[in-house]
Amino acid sequence: MAASSRRQFLGAGLALTLARSRAGAAKQGYTHAEVEKLLASGNLNGRVAKDDLCTPALVVDLDRFESNLTKMAGYVRQRGRGLRPHAKTHKCPAIAQAQVKAGASGVCTAKISEAEVFAEQGIRGLLITTAVVGRHKIQRAMRLAAVAPDTIFVVDNEENARDLSEAAEAAKAHLNVAIDILHGRTGIPAGEPAIELAQKIAKMPRLKLRGLQAYSGAASHTISFEKRREFSRNAMAGSIETRRRIEAAGIEAPLLSAGSTGTYNIDTEIDGITELQPGSYVFMDVDYIRIGGQTGDKYHDFASSLTVLTTVVSRPEPKKAIVDAGLKAFSTDKPFPPEARDLAGIAYAFAGDEHGKLDFSQAERELKVGDRLEFVIPHCDPTVNLYDRLYGVRGERVEKVWKIAARGMSQ
Amino acid sequence: MAASSRRQFLGAGLALTLARSRAGAAKQGYTHAEVEKLLASGNLNGRVAKDDLCTPALVVDLDRFESNLTKMAGYVRQRGRGLRPHAKTHKCPAIAQAQVKAGASGVCTAKISEAEVFAEQGIRGLLITTAVVGRHKIQRAMRLAAVAPDTIFVVDNEENARDLSEAAEAAKAHLNVAIDILHGRTGIPAGEPAIELAQKIAKMPRLKLRGLQAYSGAASHTISFEKRREFSRNAMAGSIETRRRIEAAGIEAPLLSAGSTGTYNIDTEIDGITELQPGSYVFMDVDYIRIGGQTGDKYHDFASSLTVLTTVVSRPEPKKAIVDAGLKAFSTDKPFPPEARDLAGIAYAFAGDEHGKLDFSQAERELKVGDRLEFVIPHCDPTVNLYDRLYGVRGERVEKVWKIAARGMSQ
Numbered sequence: 001m002a003a004s005s006r007r008q009f010l011g012a013g014l015a016l017t018l019a020r021s022r023a024g025a026a027k028q029g030y031t032h033a034e035v036e037k038l039l040a041s042g043n044l045n046g047r048v049a050k051d052d053l054c055t056p057a058l059v060v061d062l063d064r065f066e067s068n069l070t071k072m073a074g075y076v077r078q079r080g081r082g083l084r085p086h087a088k089t090h091k092c093p094a095i096a097q098a099q100v101k102a103g104a105s106g107v108c109t110a111k112i113s114e115a116e117v118f119a120e121q122g123i124r125g126l127l128i129t130t131a132v133v134g135r136h137k138i139q140r141a142m143r144l145a146a147v148a149p150d151t152i153f154v155v156d157n158e159e160n161a162r163d164l165s166e167a168a169e170a171a172k173a174h175l176n177v178a179i180d181i182l183h184g185r186t187g188i189p190a191g192e193p194a195i196e197l198a199q200k201i202a203k204m205p206r207l208k209l210r211g212l213q214a215y216s217g218a219a220s221h222t223i224s225f226e227k228r229r230e231f232s233r234n235a236m237a238g239s240i241e242t243r244r245r246i247e248a249a250g251i252e253a254p255l256l257s258a259g260s261t262g263t264y265n266i267d268t269e270i271d272g273i274t275e276l277q278p279g280s281y282v283f284m285d286v287d288y289i290r291i292g293g294q295t296g297d298k299y300h301d302f303a304s305s306l307t308v309l310t311t312v313v314s315r316p317e318p319k320k321a322i323v324d325a326g327l328k329a330f331s332t333d334k335p336f337p338p339e340a341r342d343l344a345g346i347a348y349a350f351a352g353d354e355h356g357k358l359d360f361s362q363a364e365r366e367l368k369v370g371d372r373l374e375f376v377i378p379h380c381d382p383t384v385n386l387y388d389r390l391y392g393v394r395g396e397r398v399e400k401v402w403k404i405a406a407r408g409m410s411q
Numbered sequence: 412m413a414a415s416s417r418r419q420f421l422g423a424g425l426a427l428t429l430a431r432s433r434a435g436a437a438k439q440g441y442t443h444a445e446v447e448k449l450l451a452s453g454n455l456n457g458r459v460a461k462d463d464l465c466t467p468a469l470v471v472d473l474d475r476f477e478s479n480l481t482k483m484a485g486y487v488r489q490r491g492r493g494l495r496p497h498a499k500t501h502k503c504p505a506i507a508q509a510q511v512k513a514g515a516s517g518v519c520t521a522k523i524s525e526a527e528v529f530a531e532q533g534i535r536g537l538l539i540t541t542a543v544v545g546r547h548k549i550q551r552a553m554r555l556a557a558v559a560p561d562t563i564f565v566v567d568n569e570e571n572a573r574d575l576s577e578a579a580e581a582a583k584a585h586l587n588v589a590i591d592i593l594h595g596r597t598g599i600p601a602g603e604p605a606i607e608l609a610q611k612i613a614k615m616p617r618l619k620l621r622g623l624q625a626y627s628g629a630a631s632h633t634i635s636f637e638k639r640r641e642f643s644r645n646a647m648a649g650s651i652e653t654r655r656r657i658e659a660a661g662i663e664a665p666l667l668s669a670g671s672t673g674t675y676n677i678d679t680e681i682d683g684i685t686e687l688q689p690g691s692y693v694f695m696d697v698d699y700i701r702i703g704g705q706t707g708d709k710y711h712d713f714a715s716s717l718t719v720l721t722t723v724v725s726r727p728e729p730k731k732a733i734v735d736a737g738l739k740a741f742s743t744d745k746p747f748p749p750e751a752r753d754l755a756g757i758a759y760a761f762a763g764d765e766h767g768k769l770d771f772s773q774a775e776r777e778l779k780v781g782d783r784l785e786f787v788i789p790h791c792d793p794t795v796n797l798y799d800r801l802y803g804v805r806g807e808r809v810e811k812v813w814k815i816a817a818r819g820m821s822q
Contacts, residue, residue: 032551039635052547057822088764130765133723137443139444157725166753182727182728185762209820253557313542316600333743354521354522354821355541368542369571386796408739410467
C-alpha cells in the first residue's frame, strides 16, 4: 500500500504514519534544508507537512486550540468576569496576542523575566504572579513598569512592599500591586494579616493597591466536579471576605484574580471573584483530563490540542519499540506517562534522557522503525518549557511556527 | 551584623547569604543592567559576584569541575583507553573544548541536532549515540559528515544501514558507523544478530564499520560498587565477544565504546573495551552520589560541582519557606528531591512549576525572604537542558558564562 493511500485508509488527522521514509527512495516533499527555510520565512501556505518535522516536535492542533480560546473567552465574558490567562503555560507572545484578541485584558506571567519577554512583544495588562524579590529583580521591575505601566506586581509581606515603594520613590514612578493570598504556597493569610498589609500599602504613596490574587492550585486539580466546587468555594471565601473588608475600610481593591482551567465554571459562579487566570485550557494535558467534568469522569470541556510528535528509532525486542522522546521531551513530574493519541494499546515508559520505550503488545498493529506517533503529555507547562518552537498544524499541514520566546524564563 | 562581616562569619564559599538586599538601601555592586553587560562581554575579571545573579541560576563550581575533568582524563589515559565524554550532559561547546583539551578524542552526542551544534563550534570526533532515522535526519547526517567526516553514526538494523548507505552513495561520501548493541534500550542483540549486521555493513562500500557501541545505563546506576562491577562485567561480556568474532571474521571493528561515570573504574579493567563515554562526571548529581563508591555508601569519586541557586520569595507559614525554583528549574524524573548544599536540615518539596517549598524545622536557623540557597540537583542532564546559561563560579565570584548552546536539541 502506498503511503498516501494508507494515510487515507487510516483517515485524515491520524497521527501514526506507517510509511517509512527510505533515504534513497524517490519521495515527494521538500528537503530538510528547504523545510527549515520555509519555517524561517513563516510563509508556509500549506507547503510543509507534519511529516516533514524532525522529531521530537511540539505540535498544537489549531482547530482544537482556537476552539479552546473562543470557548473560555466567551464563557467568562458572558458571566461578566475579566480574563487574564496565565502565559506561563505557553510562553508564546503569539498566543498571548491571540488571547487578548479573543477578549483577555492581558496575561499573567510567573516571573519578571517572563513578563519582560511579553512586554517587549507589546503585550500589556501583565500580572506577575510571583513576588519580585531582591535588588536586581526590583530594578528589572522598575524598568518593566516604565515600559508597561499597567503591570501588576504581587506582594505578600511588608518588607517587599517597602522595597518596591522605595524603588518607585527613587524612580519617581508608581507601581500597581496586588496582595497575594495564601493558598498552600506563596502568600499572606486571608483576613487580618492581609488586611493589615493592605492598610500599610495604602500608606505607601508610590504603590497603588489593585486588589488581591487568590490562586489555589489545589482547587484547580481536585478530582470530580462536585469536590472541586466545594474546595474552591471554601478556598475562595476568605479572599472574598478579605477584599470586602479592605474596601469597607475605605481602601480600593477592585481586583480579585483567581480561577483556573479546572474551576472556570465554578469560580465564575462565585460572587466577588473579578477575573480568572486560567492557563492550561489552551492545550490541556493528561493531568487535567483526569480531574473529571461536570458530567463524566474525564474533563473534556477543552480539547486536548497539544502533543509531542515522536519517531520509532529502534525495535530491539518483540512488541517493544523505542521512540526518540524521553526525559528531555516530556514533563516527568506526574506519576503517569505520556498517552499515545490515535493508536490504542500503546504503553509508554520513560527510557532515559532521550528515549521512551513502547510496549505495543495490546495494539492492533506492529510498530516499525520510522513510524511516527503523537503523545498527549502528562503536564503541559513544563513540557512546553523544553521546546523552542511550537508547530501549529491544521490536519496534516503545518500552518504556524510559534517561537516559545519565554522558554527558560524562570527568573 | 553587616552583610560582608556576616558572610565572613559564615565562611567563604558558603552559599547561603542571609543578607537581604533592600532595594532602597545603599549597597556596593553593579546594577542588573551593568551585570548583564559584563556577562555579555565575557570580560568579568571577578567583577560579578554569585550574589549578583538573578535566580534560579544554574551554577558550576569551577574548582570542582576542573578537578573532575582532570581526574577522569588522567584515569582513563593511564589505563590505555580512549575517552569520548557524553556531551548530552552539559550541551556546552565550551565544556566539550575543555574535555578535548584534557585528552578526550571528541564527544558523544545523543542526537543529530545536538551534534550539529558541537560541529559548528569546531568539535570533531563526534559519536551520535542514537540511530539517525528518517529522510530528513539522514539529510542532516550527510551535511554533518561533509563538515565533520570523522563523525560516527550508530545503527542497529539493516534497513537503517541501507538508508545511510544509499544516502552516502548519492552524495559520493563515506560514513563511519558503529553497531549499537542492545542493553535494555536501543540496539541489536550481541552475538549472531550483531555479527550478521556487521557482515551486511561490510558489504556496503559507502559505510565504514568502526566497531560497537555498548552503553548500559542499568550498569552505570547499579547501587554498590561490587554489584555494579558484576553487572557491568556480565553486561559487557557479550559485546566484547561479539567484537572478537566480527574481527575473527576478517571485518575490522577497532572501537568498543562503553562505560559511564558509574563504571569508569570498572570498565577500564575489562579487556576489550576501547573507550569510555561518561557524561555526568563533570557535574555529578544526587542520583549518582547514591550509587555508592568503592569504599563507602556515597559515590564521591567526582565532586558535586553543579547547583541551582535559588531565592526565598515567600515565608507563608512557620518553618516553611518558598523558593523560586520548581518544576521548570530542576529535573523531576527521580523519586528524590533537590538537596540543599551548605545548610543542613532543609527539606525541599516541589510546589508547582515555579516554586519549591522548604521545611526548615530541622535547620539551625530561620530562613527569610531574600535568602539565597543552592541545591544539588536530582539528575544533572535534564536539569541542564532547562537553562540557557551556565555560570562558572570560583568561590563567590562569577568567572565564566557558558552558553548551553545545544539546549533543547533533542531532535
